[in-house]
Amino acid sequence: MPVIHVCPLAELDDVVGAQQPSHVVSLVSPSMPEIAGRSIAGTQYLRLGINDITAPREGYVLAQEPDVARLVAFVAGWPGLRPLVMHCWFGVSRSPAAAFIAACALAPEVDEAMIAAHLREQAPFATPNARLVALADDLLARDGRMRAAIEGIGRGCEVSTGVSFALRVPGRQIAA
Numbered sequence: 001m002p003v004i005h006v007c008p009l010a011e012l013d014d015v016v017g018a019q020q021p022s023h024v025v026s027l028v029s030p031s032m033p034e035i036a037g038r039s040i041a042g043t044q045y046l047r048l049g050i051n052d053i054t055a056p057r058e059g060y061v062l063a064q065e066p067d068v069a070r071l072v073a074f075v076a077g078w079p080g081l082r083p084l085v086m087h088c089w090f091g092v093s094r095s096p097a098a099a100f101i102a103a104c105a106l107a108p109e110v111d112e113a114m115i116a117a118h119l120r121e122q123a124p125f126a127t128p129n130a131r132l133v134a135l136a137d138d139l140l141a142r143d144g145r146m147r148a149a150i151e152g153i154g155r156g157c158e159v160s161t162g163v164s165f166a167l168r169v170p171g172r173q174i175a176a
Contacts, residue, residue, distance in 0.1 A: 001168045001170070002083075002084070003167070003168055004083070004084045004085075004086060004099045004102055004103065004167045004168075004169065005019050005021065005084070005085045005086070005165070005166050006085075006091055006096055006098075006123070006166075007162070008089065008095075009089050011163070012087050014164075016043075019083045020082055020083070021043055021082055021085040022078065022079070023078045023082075023084045024087075025045075025046045025048070025071065025075075025085070025086040025087070025098055026046070026047045026048065027048045027050060027086065027088040027095055028047065028049065028088060028089060029050075029051055030050070030051070035047075044074070044077070044078075046074045048067050048071060049061060050062070052093050052094050052129060054130050062131065063129070064135070065138070065139060067135075068135040068136050069139060072102075072105045072136070072139060072140070075105055076106075084102070086098045086099050086102070090161045091161065091163065092126060092127055092161070092162040093126075096119060096123055097129040097132040097136075098132065100115060100128050100133065100146070100149075100150065101132060101136040101146075104136065105140055106169045107169055108140070110170045112146050112149035113145075113148070113149040113152060116152060118168070118170070119153065119167055122165040122166060123156065123165045124156060125158075125162050126162065133146050133150045
């Protein structure tokens, strides 16, 4: 079963070093410098320059449908033979949302609430970014089920930063 590893930026080098992923997704502020000198060399890499906000705010970049479409297209190209790593600044909101979106996109036959429950089990602190989830719900034609699943698990417990965790993609077989 393919695995998505989620982590905060501070753990990126350790997670990439330990997991040897084929694909890495960064969900970081547009003003953040490129991730140079990190151990992502040799991976397929996607950077989404968005802020962790859910409504327009002056001076910040709100996620838009093309951002989520790029994410979905990127994970569609992931064969699952080696892990996929996703990170954001704290590993609490944007990257857990992206992992949830990826699992829903890769396993369209699996109930969204089951994926969200698995996310909550693996990351009690996660509060997936509602804007990203809503955009994905529309893009993937999930008719509000993704939104409802994330609302159903509620806000994660308070933390100063997340820790790395793994989210298995249910029902998906590894491409040969």
